Amino acid sequence: MSGSDVNDKYVRFINVKKSYDQKNLVVKNFNLDIRKGEFVTLLGPSGSGKTTCLMMLAGFEDVTSGAIEINGKSVQDVAPYHRNIGMVFQHYALFPHMTIAENLAYPLKVRKLPTSEVNQKVKDALALVELDAFGKRYPGQLSGGQKQRVALARSLIFEPSIVLMDEPLGALDKNLREHMQYEIKRLHEQLGFTAIYVTHDQTEALTMSDRIAVFNDGVVQQCSHPSALYETPANSFVADFIGENNHIHGTVEDCNEQTATISLSRGDKVSALNINCPPKGEPCILAVRPENLFIAGPGREFDNVISAEFITRLYVGDSIRYFFKMSDGAQLMVKMLNDQDAPVIDPGSQARLTWATDRGLALDKPADKDSVAAA
Template sequence: MSTHDIDDQYVRFINVKKSYDQQSLVVKDFSLDIRKGEFVTLLGPSGSGKTTCLMMLAGFEDVTSGTIQINGKSVQDVAPYHRNIGMVFQHYALFPHMTIAENLAYPLKVRKLPASEVKQKVKDALALVELDAFGGRYPGQLSGGQKQRVALARSLIFEPSIVLMDEPLGALDKNLREHMQYEIKRLHEQLGFTAIYVTHDQTEALTMSDRIAVFNDGVVQQCASPSALYETPANSFVADFIGENNHINGKVESNNGEIAEISLSRGDRVRALDINCPPVGEPCVLAVRPENLFIATAGREYDNVISAEFITRLYVGDSIRYFFKMSDGAELMVKVLNDQDAPIIEPGAPTRLTWATERGLALDKPAGKNPVKAA
């Protein structure tokens, strides 16, 4: 295998399965190649298997079957502390009785580095996360954001080739979380380590990742770049889990391999891109993002038009969300910029909604009622 191949397959999960009771699988035949220096996020609902994959890579959980490799070599028989992996947890895992400098020094002392080198590395790590003056403080004297920066610095101080992060920002408020997203990305770009990040927060995943692996029930539904996941989801689960989506139940009337024609409950016929569309005659789901669905006006009407009843609107600051109900009870949402063109609609008013064919996706199975997720 060439150096180029090893770099492209720096971390490999090959047909990995995990069972805790030898009966049911928590992780089902998971395969993924991660490039050296890549930032990959494992995204999915609670209990979907993403943290278990992280723990198996770290060596804290055994693999039931399959293989995990780092740099071309299996790590099944390699102890966790010999895998050169840094870990960052949601609840920091700092030693409360140690100062910040002592917390940072701990993994270096375990590796028996000389005292002078430990001192310099601690100083450099504090500077890296902009906490130069905090070495003498204890964790209890720091804010949540400062603690997480210390935890991040501690995971990086021994220069690991891989850093694993398990919901590291889950305990922080919105503003701190957004700031720490920037900090983590800055350090990743600056230091070039391979990052594998676990979260159930789709916005966090879209913001930070080179690629995202979307989990559901122990199976990766799709692994792709943020834009590919958002624009061309592989199935209805990914379409619903990544960002907000309107789902409309229908039936496939025709399909040329690129564009599917779909009949809706009231008899309307619309067209959409065939992403993972069932055969002709089968039920399907039409997915349209709220920002791609428009209130039809004289100046804006696309090739797909349906009628719906206006319910209410939700003011979100920079945008306004308009909620509509179709004749079969399905709810739709239109997201509009909060500017002078944002329309005023009377509750109950019949309204025509429109979208372009290339902005609708024909997907694999019908969604239930009320698929729109609240902000």
């Protein structure tokens, strides 16, 4: 394998399966190549297998079958502390009886580095996470955000080639989470390590990742760039899990490689992009993002128009969410900017909703749990 191939396949999961009871698989045929220096997020609901994949790479869990490689070499028989992997956990895992400086020094002392080098690396690590004056404090004297920065610094202090992060921001409030997202991305860009990040927070994944692997029931449904996952999800599960989506049930009237015509329950015929559309005559799902669905009005009417009953609206600051109900009971949401054009509608009144064909997606029914779509 050439140098460029190794860099493109720096971390490899090859047909990896994991079972704890030798009967049920929690990870099923997991295949993923990660480039050197890439930031990849494993995203999915609780119990979908993403943390198990992280633990197998770290060496804390055995692989039932398949292989994991780092830099072109199998790590099957390599002890965790010889894999050169840093780890950041949700609950910090700092030693409470040690000062911050001692916590940072610990992985270096385990590696038997000279004291002068340990002291310099600790000083540099504190500066890296902007905690220069906190070396003599104890974890109990720090805020949650400060503790997580120390945990991050400790995972980086021995200059690992790979850093694994398992829900590292789960214990922080919204503002701290957003600040730490910026900090992690800054350090990743500055130091160039390969990052594999586990979360169930879709916004976090979209904000931080070069690529996202979306898990469901031990299977990767799709692995791609954030924009591709959002704009062209591979199936109904990904469309529903990544961002907000309106799901309208219908039947395929006709389809070609580009578009599909869908018949709705009341007889309306609408069109959408053919992303993963079933054959003619089969039930399907039409997905339209709330920001791509509009209340029709002068100068704002697209290819598709349907009627729906207005229920209520929610004020959320910079935007307003309008909720509607179709004749078959399905609910739809329209998201609009909170400006002078935001309409006022009486509950119970009928409204016309509209969207462009290239803003709607014709998809399969909810994804079969054993399907795999990786790109």
